[in-house]
Amino acid sequence: MRKFVVVYSNMWVSLFMLGFFVVSSLLGAETPFMASPNNRSSALQHLQGTVVVLDPGHGGGDPGTLGVGPTTEAENVLAIAWELKSMLERYGAKVIMTRQTEASPAVGTQFAGERNGQLAARVATANRSVGQIFISLHNDWHDNSSVQGTSVHYDKSQDLALAETLQRGIVDQTNAVDLGVRRSNFYVLRNTSIPAALVEIGFLSNPEEASLLAKPSYRREVALGLLAGINAYFAGEF
Numbered sequence: 001m002r003k004f005v006v007v008y009s010n011m012w013v014s015l016f017m018l019g020f021f022v023v024s025s026l027l028g029a030e031t032p033f034m035a036s037p038n039n040r041s042s043a044l045q046h047l048q049g050t051v052v053v054l055d056p057g058h059g060g061g062d063p064g065t066l067g068v069g070p071t072t073e074a075e076n077v078l079a080i081a082w083e084l085k086s087m088l089e090r091y092g093a094k095v096i097m098t099r100q101t102e103a104s105p106a107v108g109t110q111f112a113g114e115r116n117g118q119l120a121a122r123v124a125t126a127n128r129s130v131g132q133i134f135i136s137l138h139n140d141w142h143d144n145s146s147v148q149g150t151s152v153h154y155d156k157s158q159d160l161a162l163a164e165t166l167q168r169g170i171v172d173q174t175n176a177v178d179l180g181v182r183r184s185n186f187y188v189l190r191n192t193s194i195p196a197a198l199v200e201i202g203f204l205s206n207p208e209e210a211s212l213l214a215k216p217s218y219r220r221e222v223a224l225g226l227l228a229g230i231n232a233y234f235a236g237e238f
């Protein structure tokens with residue numbers, strides 16, 4: 001009898017949580033329309049039919065920066081990528097992710113045993129796809145824990161416009177310290193054939209940004225900023 005009661009009450013807990021999930025996802029679906037005071041949603045009309053490759057950095061045996069917050073870089077950027085993917089799809093874009101789980105993107109590919117296999121797998125996903133742009137997502141680290149802000153890195157000249165629109169989108173949406181766009185010879189930038197940018201969102205060495213990046217609400221703000229930046233890129237606003 002006691003066992004029955006436990007099962008029964010678990011069912012109500014499950015139903016309650018299901019209801020909560022449904023309501024929160026419905027509310028979440030409205031956020032892009034409500035989050036921005038300048039009615040940006042009406043201008044998000046340049047995403048329809050675009051194809052975006054999202055590259056959440058690290059994963060598998062490589063957690064990226066561990067930092068001073070409760071979550072790792074690999075966790076943060078995967079969550080931001082999923083958030084951004086659903087926003088992009090809502091506006092008619094197609095999204096290709098180089099990794100969708102905690103696992104390394106090299107797992108199960110021809111690159112699994114290679115030294116740079118994880119990076120090679122990301123680039124191969126982009127270069128074999130019909131993606132129009134490639135966006136790699138990371139969090140930064142600095143020995144000085146007071147350093148804060150966001151920067152976007154590019155390598156090829158065809159990357160610059162994307163880097164600039166992403167940087168502006170994030171800074172405008174989150175009010176992060178603007179560390180600007182920088183030319184960097186990162187593997188995933190120099191080996192991708194499409195316009196590519198690597199976003200360093202906040203510093204996990206900074207207590208304030210490390211704790212913000214663990215929060216779903218802040219990850220959503222970052223995704224909204226990236227969404228606006230991608231839209232501006234396809235709108236030719238650079």
Ligand SMILES: [Zn+2]
Binds near residue numbers: 139
């Ligand atoms: Zn990283």
